[in-house]
Amino acid sequence: MEESVVVVGAGGFGREVLQWLRDAAAAGAGQRVRGFLDDTAPDLSAFGLDVPVLGPVDPGRLGAGDRCILAIGDPAVRLALAARLEAAGVRFTTLVHPSAVVAPSARLGAGAVVCPFGFIGPDAMVGAHALLNVRASVGHDARIGRAAVLSPHTCVGGAAEVADGAMLGSAAVVLPRQRVGEGARVAPGAVVHSAVPAGVLALGNPASWRRN
Numbered sequence: 001m002e003e004s005v006v007v008v009g010a011g012g013f014g015r016e017v018l019q020w021l022r023d024a025a026a027a028g029a030g031q032r033v034r035g036f037l038d039d040t041a042p043d044l045s046a047f048g049l050d051v052p053v054l055g056p057v058d059p060g061r062l063g064a065g066d067r068c069i070l071a072i073g074d075p076a077v078r079l080a081l082a083a084r085l086e087a088a089g090v091r092f093t094t095l096v097h098p099s100a101v102v103a104p105s106a107r108l109g110a111g112a113v114v115c116p117f118g119f120i121g122p123d124a125m126v127g128a129h130a131l132l133n134v135r136a137s138v139g140h141d142a143r144i145g146r147a148a149v150l151s152p153h154t155c156v157g158g159a160a161e162v163a164d165g166a167m168l169g170s171a172a173v174v175l176p177r178q179r180v181g182e183g184a185r186v187a188p189g190a191v192v193h194s195a196v197p198a199g200v201l202a203l204g205n206p207a208s209w210r211r212n
């Protein structure tokens, strides 16, 4: 049966998520986008979309059959919204773009987003609401935490971990078996050779870090 999907966040990334849901539907995923929720009441008229903004991010705007997906790039906001909506009983769908390669033994939590050309290796675990942006790669046995954000072209090595709410900037690399702590941010192009503590900003190759 076709699933009715509501995209939370109607900014530029929301329009990307809409496109990818349509690509997935064309490939047979059975997801149909009913609209967006966004607190900023955005005007989408310039984009020629046939999908409305249904209102602010309020579970009362959702129908009984709707499932949500978060189209927001900030992991802290993803964590907070997911907690609020889940507490209200909202259910989430999972988006996997048809061009992504996901090992059958990999596990994805509800609300995870895997963008075009993503890769997830055997026995990797991707947490609820985690976001793998375009060409993000997650090696075998790796662990991606709840609402963690992997920006475009990031590479997480085998058996590495990116903990809950952490963020990897574009083209950042986490070497195999290394760990990025909860809420840490890794700058674009940085290479993580040793464990990054929770909450820090990690920069450079090899990455060093500073407290935020």
Ligand SMILES: CC(C)(COP(=O)(O)OP(=O)(O)OC[C@H]1O[C@@H](n2cnc3c(N)ncnc32)[C@H](O)[C@@H]1OP(=O)(O)O)[C@@H](O)C(=O)NCCC(=O)NCCS
Pocket: 133, 151, 152, 168, 169, 170, 185, 186, 187, 188, 189, 190, 201, 203, 204
């Ligand atoms: C790295 C980042 C998280 C830091 O954000 P911030 O806390 O607002 O801090 P700033 O941008 O002011 O940068 C802090 C310091 O890090 C340095 N820095 C930022 N990006 C860097 C990088 N890629 N490599 C090395 N140093 C970097 C800045 O020069 C600055 O140094 P200074 O304090 O000595 O002047 C942010 O700049 C960023 O790049 N976010 C990810 C963007 C991204 O990849 N988005 C993907 C969208 S799809």
